[in-house]
Amino acid sequence: MNQQTPIVELRHVTKAYGNVNAVDDITFKVFSGEVVGLIGDNGAGKSTLIKLLSGVHAPSSGEIFIRGEKVTQWDSARARSSGIETVYQDRALAVQQTIVRNIFMGREIQNRFGWINTKKQHEEANRLMREIGFTSKVFDPDSVVATLSGGERQGVAIARALYFDAELIILDEPTTALSLTETQKVFRFVENVRQKGCSIVFIDHNIHHVYDIADRFVIVDRGRIVVEATKAEIGSADRLIDDMRSIARTGHAAE
Numbered sequence: 350m351n352q353q354t355p356i357v358e359l360r361h362v363t364k365a366y367g368n369v370n371a372v373d374d375i376t377f378k379v380f381s382g383e384v385v386g387l388i389g390d391n392g393a394g395k396s397t398l399i400k401l402l403s404g405v406h407a408p409s410s411g412e413i414f415i416r417g418e419k420v421t422q423w424d425s426a427r428a429r430s431s432g433i434e435t436v437y438q439d440r441a442l443a444v445q446q447t448i449v450r451n452i453f454m455g456r457e458i459q460n461r462f463g464w465i466n467t468k469k470q471h472e473e474a475n476r477l478m479r480e481i482g483f484t485s486k487v488f489d490p491d492s493v494v495a496t497l498s499g500g501e502r503q504g505v506a507i508a509r510a511l512y513f514d515a516e517l518i519i520l521d522e523p524t525t526a527l528s529l530t531e532t533q534k535v536f537r538f539v540e541n542v543r544q545k546g547c548s549i550v551f552i553d554h555n556i557h558h559v560y561d562i563a564d565r566f567v568i569v570d571r572g573r574i575v576v577e578a579t580k581a582e583i584g585s586a587d588r589l590i591d592d593m594r595s596i597a598r599t600g601h602a603a604e
């Protein structure tokens with residue numbers, strides 16, 4: 350087992366909407382530098398789980414630990430200051446603005462007179478985009494986001510998260526609605542971010558995608574974790590697909 354202290358741990362956490370437990374007594378940890386693939390059917394509770402991680406929701410019951418310390422007040426600001434950044438598809442960016450503005454929006458780099466330090470922002474944007482694996486012509490930080498492809502937009506959002514010293518970046522369905530080429534770009538970004546030691550939790554409905562990129566898999570069903578396994582334990586994407594089918598039929602993983 351992993352002996353490290355997790356960056357974040359949900360311990361017996363439940364989130365109820367009215368009398369529905371969207372997340373039901375889940376214990377979930379994220380360790381440093383790992384990519385966790387979160388899977389499960391529509392309505393399984395995946396988005397609710399990441400909203401708990403990112404502080405959008407506080408638990409109805411249960412506890413949250415950040416680097417081993419129990420948190421009493423949990424909200425988005427607290428999650429951010431704990432190094433947890435979330436990238437929400439589409440909602441994340443101001444598409445009529447440039448890449449550089451999007452990366453720094455709301456948290457601009459200022460010089461000592463309080464003016465925006467555009468030169469520094471450009472340098473930083475360039476550095477970040479190289480680091481996460483931007484290679485194409487769109488590399489110019491002055492490009493308007495609307496001119497970028499879907500995968501590249503995700504990259505901008507990831508660069509933004511990285512700039513704010515994220516130790517854990519959460520992506521809710523980053524590749525939905527993307528072509529295969531664009532999906533590959535997002536995965537390259539994710540891989541580079543992991544190389545930097547940052548952890549990733551991501552949701553994807555395509556099991557093959559999840560299998561390729563994650564180190565560990567968590568399958569959620571009706572608010573509960575039904576499978577939690579490393580890639581080595583699972584062994585193949587087909588096995589994950591078998592588990593998903595079996596869960597849909599019987600409520601538990603394949604034998």
Ligand SMILES: Nc1ncnc2c1ncn2[C@@H]1O[C@H](COP(=O)(O)OP(=O)(O)OP(=O)(O)O)[C@@H](O)[C@H]1O
Nearest residue numbers: 366369370371389390391392393394395396397398
């Ligand atoms: N704001 C809300 N108010 C009431 N019920 C909600 C709310 N958000 C989610 N739910 C319910 O909680 C359950 C889990 O929803 P959630 O969005 O977490 O699922 P999901 O696994 O992300 O599904 P999908 O794959 O469709 O995105 C569902 O039954 C859903 O209807």
Ligand SMILES: [Mg+2]
Nearest residue numbers: 395396397521
């Ligand atoms: Mg969802």
